[in-house]
Amino acid sequence: NAGVTQTPKFRVxxxxxxxxxxxxQDMNHEYMYWYRQDPGMGLRLIHYSVGEGTTAxxxxxxxxxxxxxxxxxxxxGLESAAPSQTSVYFCASxxxxxxxxxxxxxxxxxxxx
Amino acid sequence: DQQVKQxxxxxxxxxxxxxxxxxxxxxxxxxxxxxxxxxxxxxxTFLISISSIKDKNEDGRFTVFLNKSAKHxxxxxVPSQPGDSAVYFCAARSSxxxxxxxxxxxxxxxxxxxxxHP
Numbered sequence: 120n121a122g123v124t125q126t127p128k129f130r131v132x133x134x135x136x137x138x139x140x141x142x143x144q145d146m147n148h149e150y151m152y153w154y155r156q157d158p159g160m161g162l163r164l165i166h167y168s169v170g171e172g173t174t175a176x177x178x179x180x181x182x183x184x185x186x187x188x189x190x191x192x193x194x195x196g197l198e199s200a201a202p203s204q205t206s207v208y209f210c211a212s213x214x215x216x217x218x219x220x221x222x223x224x225x226x227x228x229x230x231x232x
Numbered sequence: 233d234q235q236v237k238q239x240x241x242x243x244x245x246x247x248x249x250x251x252x253x254x255x256x257x258x259x260x261x262x263x264x265x266x267x268x269x270x271x272x273x274x275x276x277t278f279l280i281s282i283s284s285i286k287d288k289n290e291d292g293r294f295t296v297f298l299n300k301s302a303k304h305x306x307x308x309x310v311p312s313q314p315g316d317s318a319v320y321f322c323a324a325r326s327s328x329x330x331x332x333x334x335x336x337x338x339x340x341x342x343x344x345x346x347x348x349h350p
Contacts (some may be wrong), residue, residue: 150335161236161321161340162276169333177337209275221338223268223275230350 121145123224125210131230132200140195140227142210150213151193152177152221153185155206162209170194200231235259236324238341240262245348253344254297255322259304262324266338267296267307270319279306312348319343 126141139143142151149170154162154177164177168187180189180232181205193212208227237256245251263284268276281295282289282305289296295308306333309316322341327334 159241161238161323161342163339163340164337167335169335170292173333175333213274219336220278225273225275225278 123210123212123222125208125224125227126224127227129228129230131232132197133232134201136200137196137198138200138229139197140208140210140229142193142195142212142224143191144193144210144212144222145191146212146214146221146222147190148214149190150215150219151187152211152213153183153193153195154209154211155179156209157206165195165208169208170217202231205231207230213229234342236339236341237306238320238322240344242345242347245265245312246330247314247348247350248311250291251307251312251316251346251348253307253309253320253322253346255307255341256303257324259281259324259326259339260303261326262339264325264336265296265298265305265328265349266323266325267294268321268323268340268346270321270343276321309346312346314348317346318347320321 123144153188166185168174170222171190210224211221213221225231266281270276279280286334298305321343323338325336327336
C-alpha cells in the first residue's frame with residue numbers, strides 16, 4: 120500500500136517546454152487534488168477532481184491543465200512552462216471531499232529556467 | 233489576501249518544554265481547522281483538527297485551541313520531542329459548491345518551522 124505517489128521527484132524545464140506530472144493513489148479515493156507550494160506561502164489549490172472523468176479549477180489554475188481518466192491517476196500538465204511555475208507540487212487524495220483527511224504525496228520539485 | 237496566516241516563520245524550543253504554534257484567520261465561514269506536519273522531502277501529514285463549534289481538542293501530546301472571537305487558533309505540543317522538528321501548517325476548511333458537487337476546500341497558512349533541540 121504505497122498511498123499517494125508522484126512522478127517525477129524533480130525536473131528542470133526550459134521556458135516554453137511542456138511536461139506532465141503524474142499522481143497515483145492506491146486507496147480507492149474519489150477526490151484528488153493538485154497543490155503548489157511556494158516560499159512564504161501556504162499550499163494553494165491548482166485543480167481538483169471529485170471523481171473519474173471530472174475536474175474543476177482551484178485557486179490558481181492558470182497555465183495548468185489536468186485529466187482524471189482513471190480513478191487512481193490524476194495528471195497535471197504544463198503546456199508552456201514559465202519561470203513563475205517554479206514550485207513544489209503536491210498531489211493529495213481523499214475518500215470524499217468533506218471532512219475526509221487529505222493524504223499527500225511526497226511532492227515534485229520543478230525548476231523552470 | 234491571505235485568509236490564514238502564521239506570523240511566526242520559525243520557532244525553536246528545548247526538548248521537554250512546550251511548543252506553541254499560532255495561526256490567525258479572517259474568514260468567518262471556515263467550519264473546521266486542521267494542523268498538518270511536514271518533514272523535508274515528504275508531503276504534509278494530518279496531525280489534528282478542531283470544529284469551529286469547539287474550543288479545544290486534545291490528542292496525546294497535541295492540543296489545539298480555538299478562539300473564535302479573536303479568529304485565532306494555536307497548537308500546543310507538550311512535551312516537545314526532537315522528532316517533532318518539522319514544518320507545521322495550519323489549514324482552514326470551507327465548503328465549496330460548484331457544478332453540482334461540493335468539497336471541503338482547505339486554505340493553508342504559510343507554515344512555521346519548529347526546531348526542538350535535545
